Amino acid sequence: xxxxxxxxxxxxxxxxxxxxxxxxxxxxxxxxxxxxxxxxxxxxxxxxxxxxxxxxxxxxxxxxxxxxxxxxxxxxxxxxxxxxxxxxxxxxxxxxxxxxxxxxxxxxxxxxxxxxxxxxxxxxxxxxxxxxxxxxxxxxxxxxxxxxxxxxxxxxxxxxxxxxxxxxxxxxxxxxxxxxxxxxxxxxxxxxxxxxxxxxxxxxxxxxxxxxxxxxxxxxxxxxxxxxxxxxxxxxxxxxxxxxxxxxxxxxxxxxxxxxxxxxxxxxxxxxxxxxxxx
Ligand code: C2E
Ligand code: CA
Ligand code: CA
Ligand code: CA
Numbered sequence: 001x002x003x004x005x006x007x008x009x010x011x012x013x014x015x016x017x018x019x020x021x022x023x024x025x026x027x028x029x030x031x032x033x034x035x036x037x038x039x040x041x042x043x044x045x046x047x048x049x050x051x052x053x054x055x056x057x058x059x060x061x062x063x064x065x066x067x068x069x070x071x072x073x074x075x076x077x078x079x080x081x082x083x084x085x086x087x088x089x090x091x092x093x094x095x096x097x098x099x100x101x102x103x104x105x106x107x108x109x110x111x112x113x114x115x116x117x118x119x120x121x122x123x124x125x126x127x128x129x130x131x132x133x134x135x136x137x138x139x140x141x142x143x144x145x146x147x148x149x150x151x152x153x154x155x156x157x158x159x160x161x162x163x164x165x166x167x168x169x170x171x172x173x174x175x176x177x178x179x180x181x182x183x184x185x186x187x188x189x190x191x192x193x194x195x196x197x198x199x200x201x202x203x204x205x206x207x208x209x210x211x212x213x214x215x216x217x218x219x220x221x222x223x224x225x226x227x228x229x230x231x232x233x234x235x236x237x238x239x240x241x242x243x244x245x246x247x248x249x250x251x252x253x254x255x256x257x258x259x260x261x262x263x264x265x266x267x268x269x270x271x272x273x274x275x276x277x278x279x
Pocket of ligand 3: 180
């Protein structure tokens with residue numbers, strides 16, 4: 001009836017307006033969140049398995065707003081669209097490199113450890129991105145080899161010229177590149193060949209079905225074979241069970257991340273976490 005139709009519209013309008021208001025609120029408060037010290041970084045070990053060596057740590061932005069935690073999936077999108085990803089990304093890079101410089105200097109088993117930092121398309125396409133990276137490495141007295149940058153497939157599809165020249169500048173600093181969430185976007189072999197990528201990160205959505213879903217298992221097997229054929233390493237994301245880890249090793253992927261080893265932890269828990277994994 002007319003009545004229900006109007007109600008449906010009202011409900012739709014309300015939730016739509018709430019979503020928009022939430023976005024506006026996030027953008028407004030994100031502007032000052034860094035200065036207020038509300039943004040932090042959590043670290044998730046990248047583990048060589050089954051030997052348990054911690055190869056590096058992925059830096060993941062965290063936002064605690066009063067008592068509320070805002071999910072990265074929510075604020076990263078807003079940051080990307082508003083351009084705030086530029087200062088936010090520079091902050092995460094600086095924090096991550098400070099942390100890794102400290103670990104390298106103070107923990108014997110971490111002397112070659114790297115930081116892996118997520119980079120959004122907007123950052124990679126900004127003119128001075130490679131300069132900021134070089135300057136931040138320099139500030140922390142770190143070689144380029146101490147840093148991986150994680151890019152998504154969309155970067156390689158977008159403004160490929162700007163992205164390609166940034167990637168070339170970064171690789172000349174010895175910074176390595178990983179393709180994040182591999183298999184979820186518009187993956188193409190030609191991108192992997194065309195860009196100076198070192199690592200393919202196998203998305204969690206394929207890893208989760210590995211032990212019971214045959215099509216996931218063949219997909220993962222295909223990604224690993226393809227990466228190897230191109231001379232690229234693989235890291236499996238979202239490994240939660242020993243069974244998944246075992247299957248990955250069988251398929252030739254011995255680098256992994258996931259709750260099986262550790263969730264992302266705050267800086268203050270990282271040393272203990274790394275030592276617990278390494279045995
Ligand atoms: P991502 O780069 O794919 O990061 C992996 C996500 O999976 C993280 O979520 C991590 O907490 C979660 N995770 C790790 N292991 C497991 C597991 O075993 N099981 C499950 N279910 N989840 C696991 P998080 O921290 O919420 O980050 C979400 C996304 O936000 C990231 O996905 C990344 O795309 C983006 N992000 C986070 N920090 C940054 C940043 O500093 N810069 C940029 N550009 N993006 C960021
Ligand atoms: Ca990532
Ligand atoms: Ca990922
Ligand atoms: Ca993701």
